[in-house]
Amino acid sequence: MQKQDKKSEKTAAPISEEKRQKKMQVRKKLKYGGIATAVTVIFVAVVVLLNVVVAQVCKRNPDAVLDLTTANLYEISDDTVDYIKNLDQDVEIAISSEESTFQSDKYYKMISETISKYQGYSDHISVTYFDTTKDPDILSKYQDLYAGDISSNQIIVTSGDRIKVYSLTDMFEIDQDKYQSYYYGYASLSDCITGFKGEQTLTTAIMNVTDSNPKSVAVITKSNGNYIFSATQANAYAVTAMENLLNDNGYDVKELDMVNDTLDAETYDIVVLPAPANDLTMDAIKKLQDFLQNDGNLGKQLIYVADYTQSVTPNLDAFLKDWNLQVDSSYVREDDNNRNQTVQIVASAGKGLIAPIVSLGDSENYGGNLANSSLPIVAPLARPIQKLPSNNGRVVYNLLQSSDTSYAYPLTQQASSGEDTTESASEESQEATEAATTETAATTSFDTDSAVRGANTVMALSQSQQSTGSDLIESDVIVLGSMAMMDYYLTQDSSYNNAEYFIGVLNSVCGKEDSIVIASKDMAATSISATQTQLVTLRTIVVFLIPLAVAAAGIVVFLRRRNR
Structure with a gap:
């Protein structure tokens, strides 16, 4: 019996040891597996926490976010940053879409990222996303302030009772020719987008809704239903560019018909008269005079843009003469090639046009507050503006003028014959008119060598001032010598000062706070090179x-x- 027990012990001992080894292996696996699992969990937790912290830091400190796109699509300019940081009024930016939906599209995401940066730079800016169907109370809040209809995927900027509403296309530069194809279903919207102007639009909107002294502009585009300016593509684009420029810099713009609409001085602060192809009637002249006089209170501005496409305009000329101004029937050329610039404008049909580089005139008070004064201001096909002597108390300032080596070249009979071009021109006549821009006076016998050289004014300001006790009130007439000075391409190109100077002068004259002119960002180059x-x-x-x-x-x- 004892022998049998000893045998059992001998056979049991190895089994016990084997079990013990297996248990040890299991424990090791559990130990290392548990450690690995714990390390993984901790690592994931740290990554998530770090992600949250970095996201919050980047949200509150937008400068910490790197923009690796070659066009810096997600960056905002120093001018905008300085303005936002100094905001002293609360601004709400609302997007009529759920945040997840809005960020699912790459174009909407560009907008949302830009808006997020604005919020990061100022505690006065709040951002809200809402669904127009799920959040009717929020929609109603903004709809009560807005005269139009607010739909999905729109950007709403408000402060107090002022509101601006924008669509996707307002945030981007759109190729208008391709947009026609998109409109008829032959192209996608992405095919039409050429540039991102989200910063320009948002900054302008904030400036507009927080402006304590908003200005309203009436652009006279029609007379009795017909376009008032020569219906060339160049002129149509220039008028649109001017309206966009004013809108983008905080002015409230509305188009008017000279005959059918009322030019109310209580409603409008500024009137734009873009190169009427034919002379104005005396009734129209009286409307302009009454507007500027404002029942003796003055305080109004008229912007008149001359152009080579105009016919003879004796009534309009007499009106300008009363303001000590005269626009000659010629255009400015420059002898010195160093004072010329080859520019791309709509009228040149992509071939390039030689335009004089002009400089600031004799008034230091209207320098335009240019951020970079080294950038040129060009005056393609600009008609010279003469300052007429008079004792009527109105003072004329030469704002922009060409160099002493420039001269005035007479316009052709085609441009001054008085033929009616206000009706919709045919494609052939438009091409013929725009082709004339490269050699406007080919049919004349003008001797270029004997032409008088000297500075020619291409932008002027006439002021009518009155003293009312301790206050000084004034009305002003600003004259530009060419529609091409406000050409679509020139006003969009940040390498020229045309747009910034124009806005700077207008701000100074009408007493508006300086705006920020921001160039659009090219969408053609958005990848890392x-x-x-x-x-x-x-x-x-x-x-x-x-x-x-x-x-x-x-x-x-x-x-x-x-x-x-």
């Missing part, structure tokens, strides 16, 4: 080295665990 060698190196690292490193690490871990 890299050489072919850099691309090959990056491909090698991503496709081969990183996977090999991960595989090697996996093999090492596997072998170490197997040998334990």
